[in-house]
Amino acid sequence: MSCCGAPLTPEESSAVARLVAEKLSAFLKTLRDNGFSVGLGEGRDAAALMAAGYAEKPGLLRSALKHLFSARRSEWERFDGIFDAFWLGKRVRSRSAVSGNAGPGLKALEGGGAKGGAVSDQVPADGGEGAGGGEGRMEGASAVEALSGIDFRKLSDPADMARAHDIAADLARAMRTRLTRRDLARRRGYRIDLRRTIHGNIGHGGVPLDLVRRRRKEKPLRLVMLLDASGSMTPYTGLFLRFMHGVLDAFRESEAFLFHTRLAHVSDAMKERDAQRALDRLSMMAKGTGGGTRIGECLATFNRWHAARVIHSRTCVMIVSDGYETGDSALLAREMAALRRRCRRIAWLNPMMGWDGYAPEAAGIRAALPFVDLHAPANTLESLAALEPYLAKL
Template sequence: MPASEPRGASMRMAGFMGHLRRNGFTVGPGETELVLSTLAATGLAEASAVRLGLKTMLAGDHAHWERFDDLFDAYWLDRGLRIVEPSGPRSGAARERRRPDVWDKILPPDETGGTGTAEQITEGRRGADGPGGTGRLLASGQEALARVDLRTLTSAAEIAAAERVAERLARAIRHRLSRRRIPSPRGDTIDLRRTIRRSLSRGGEPVELLRKRRPERPVNLVVLLDVSGSMKIYSRYFLSFVRGLISTWLRTDVFLFHTRLVRITEALHERDAMRAMGRLSLLAEGFGGGTRIATALKSFNDHYARAALNSRSVAIVMSDGYDTDPPEALAVELRRFKRRARRLVWLNPLLGWKDYAPVARAMAAALPFIDCFAAAHSLESLAALEGELARL
């Protein structure tokens, strides 16, 4: 902080920084110092110019840019409320640790399921390097079970089977090729830079051809699960499937939606299987009313998309596409969604039914944005997805 700056003004500016922080801006001491030293060095005093200067230095994205003027007025000109809104779900750590509000109604506060956590970890590790770790799904002896429509799935064993299928699917999509290249002894292209350098020791004769290849990088997975009334019969089973997708090697984010959207990633992480399923189903059934896919997607786009999605994200939506929102709204939100996600997979249980065509208006509106539209009414149909997902 420059010594020449009057102390009162510095304090006031620090207060403004706090005001911005409370409103979701990511500004720290570095920014405070930048602002103070710039203002001191330039002797800027005119309000409109200071406002523009601060806006340039402190806004980080379009949303901040749009809100800055109001926040500036609120603080310096005492216009409007000091805190326009509490820091949104974007401000990382605090949100991450919080349990979705809806849970509080169902779960007693002390029940954190310590044993469940341990079990989840061991399970994940076994999946990662156990004997079946080839990452390819074998035509297995579970066929009889696999063909059963999932509506009839109830026992613990069957749910465990669903989780295993999911785990293998997760393994199939965990990597995608990068476009960069790294040195590799069995790569597909010759690495000229290294070859030439190596050849110098042999008088310029490129005896040894060094190669490079594209490395694999892990994929992010975001799952949006429809638990509305029309999906009720499937939701229990889908939840166990989603639980299987949550693993140690894949970053997975899970959301439930019916008329609104709830993030349940942490909840899935810390519960033991049966109990989590039971409670999640309960939650889902409690809301088993209409579906508002577009509204749920909008709330995802507004609050979570920035943090949850990147160019390596594969998003999986599990829904029958019966939406009470207008299909145009769904198209708008899906377009926003697709700008952030790399691939969109839509799993529709109805697709497995005989003679089903995606005529639900919402489904028709969504089709142009979907990279992979597949059935998900039985374990068999899910297993068939592996090839598709590996190609994404």
């Protein structure tokens, strides 16, 4: 890329400029294909940078364009590979660099990451509508019908699985907007703010014509999710992780835990915006399968070490588990009672509940049920969607 040697004639330099401009716009297209949001302004600035001598060394140009074009950590990390592949012709698998490398267990989630484009690419194939990005919430709903009645266990085709995951994410996203809207409508002032009223009415010589009301500062509802990741829950874990990631996003304050034989605090992993990366991190922690579930012990750990910090008066605890307790069910009952005293609501989502002829007879679930406000099935997308009104009411 070095242009050394004899000075160029005007025709030559304009030809070079054209070539560079074409190459640059091709690069912008590559970036956009890879999910970067690059506007015209950035393209213009990039051209200005190249004209200003940043194109002399590839390393320098890469660093400069990286600052200009990337807008978040995932892009920041992928940029070098894409740049090298495009400008330096290195054999970098740019496409696979894009979709990230999922663990084998969560392979089916690939491509359904945080990028709205990838999500909507898949859904319209069956749903019909092709609205892109974050606006296409309705398409999730129409696709829900096609899949809604199918138990998650019976989704064996990877494509179906991927679609279910996408819909779960869409569903969570739709809930988020609904919840936020309701939250806003509730904010009405009720008390007069004297300070601001006087200040606002100085123009009227201090006569309070326009009243300013103070808004009530609401303690935001906090959602704490506890997800059972034991062997018996395996068919559901991936999907619930995805759902959890989406729903937790809806709440300003939320905490997430995984449990099987021990409890793991996974809020930090869940805060990863990119669903794919969050799942990558979590799939490691979720691999506690094989052994049984010690719900009681895990709850005891939760009550002892985390509850004081993560639970306040406006907290809903959501437990996702099939209730198969291999430990002491008396302990489970005791800990459930302790938890009950602390928080506002306990919802227990049970994937088994949707099965024909299921009755909550396992010792674990029998011990826990008296303390639960809502015991709901969660084995199909339909049942997940049915939770929304409940969450909105809290």
